[in-house]
Amino acid sequence: MNFFQVSSILSPSAWLDLDALDANIALVNQQIQNKKLRIASKSIRSVDVLQYIAQQSPNFVGVMSYDALESQFLIQNGFSDVLCAYPQINKQAVLACEKTVLEYQKHGYMQGKEIKMTWMVDSLEQWQLLEDVGQSLNKTLRICIDVNMSSKFPAVYFGTQRSSITSAKKLKYLLKKYRKSVNTQVVGVMGYEAQIAGLAELAKGKESLAPIIRLLKIRSKKHVAKLRQDCVKVLQTIKPDVEFVNGGGSGSMQWTCSQPEVTEISVGSAYYMPGYFDGMDSMQGFTPAAGFVLPITRKPYNNIVTCHSGGFVASGAMGKDKQPVIIYPQGLEYLSDEGFGEVQTPIKIKKSQPLKIGHNIWLRHAKAGELCEHFNELFVFRDSKQIDTFKTYRGQGKCFH
Structure with a gap:
């Protein structure tokens, strides 16, 4: 998805790139050969997305809950x-x-x-x-x-x-x-x-x-x-x-x-291709398909912008690999002494970058399905244009733990 071409999006929000998801589905179908496919729901957490994947997967037999x-x-x-x-x-x-x-x-x-x-x-x-x-x-x-x-x-x-x-x-x-x-x-x-x-x-x-x-x-x-x-x-x-x-x-x-x-x-995770899997040898052919976007609401210094929300850190042994990944604009860094905050997140930028209040920063969660625990819906894109909205478990009023 070309984030630069996205004209407008309500933020903070979660996004799903159908072009990337389609590519990942096709790659999974290729790699599983003749084995039956069971989709791991914890890595998806959206009935709409589960149904979308199942419809495009000839070997689909069921869900792992x-x-x-x-x-x-x-x-x-x-x-x-x-x-x-x-x-x-x-x-x-x-x-x-x-x-x-x-x-x-x-x-x-x-x-x-x-x-x-x-x-x-x-x-x-x-x-x-x-x-x-x-x-x-x-x-x-x-x-x-x-x-x-x-x-x-x-x-x-x-x-x-x-x-x-x-x-x-x-x-x-x-x-x-x-x-x-x-x-x-x-x-x-x-x-x-x-x-x-x-x-x-x-x-x-x-x-x-x-x-x-x-x-x-x-x-x-x-x-x-x-x-x-x-x-x-x-x-x-x-x-x-x-x-x-x-x-x-x-x-x-x-x-x-x-x-x-x-x-x-x-x-499961292969479909969204979350940030943690960037470091996995076997996952290099997959494309990031889901993430979230934060609005810049403050600019305390020329090289710092502050976003609303952001503290979506992944489960597991704590470390840098569990932090969200900033994907656009490129070259941005989170501050190690603050990290991704509960309701606001400071981001270090280059002074030459023309980022200002009202602009958006696009990120990926380190894990897959955990993203959906923070948002009611996924804004669905194709060709960098929003075409639909998918409900998450949370958006359907469900939180299983």
Whole structure:
């Protein structure tokens, strides 16, 4: 998008470039090869955008959600296959979602499609809650088991501290415990290699770690491939008709889709191409497609302008790589002693730049979907002209956490 050509835009606001989004969708479709596609909703957080991507993705099968009530919301908005990828312990929320599944299935709201609502577990406690919900509704709930794909090297834990299932042996133990479950059935397994898919080699402020990260990724791929294959074998001995093996995500598409045991891949951040992914080797072909714009409301000095709003810093380990990225005008810098502020953000400019009160500064969020938590809508552009407005979750009155 040519920001210079944008005649006017209400700011502060969030924007979506459809030309860039279309290019990213096409690249994802190319890279996932023959694997099925599951869109990660946490990286999108807009029903309008989810539907737009799904319509242009031939291999689309469903959505990967992050919360029980969000899952219910997605079903109510027409998505018939939802995998809630994070264990849920809010029994009432799970119950509400499953009641919606029953209601929509009974009345045929999905135009004859079967509604597949799948829940993630990695422990007996999580599984028992789902078993209890299934019993109370007299139905069988769908289960997916999350396997921890992290790699342990001497003096280095390379990965995330999430699932307790760290080996095929532990998976087998969990499956045996619930082999005779009445109100739940295992339909899939997820092996998400976060340390490969979501860790940038050249993150801002951490560039010196790039050679080490690249080496660890190479070694970790061998571990991930074997562990995931071993877990699939264990699952198939107990559950031969397993429906799917999920892997991902955006930063490891080509490698993950080359793995024979994987049947579907989850992709989210690749569509918006947020700032953090600028430092990821595998994402260099993608185009920034979403961000936000701030108005200049003050000019305290010739080399400083102050914008209204701006403090949209990304989650995760704090650092420069979690700060927003200024993209236009070029050559601007935020002040390290103030950063991006709660309601105003000072920006350092060159004295030669003719920026004044009323002008706009265009930025990108370091992460993808978190952008949408701050705005009710996305101003949609094509050919640098606004053509539409898409609602975010927030714009529909939803905030799931």
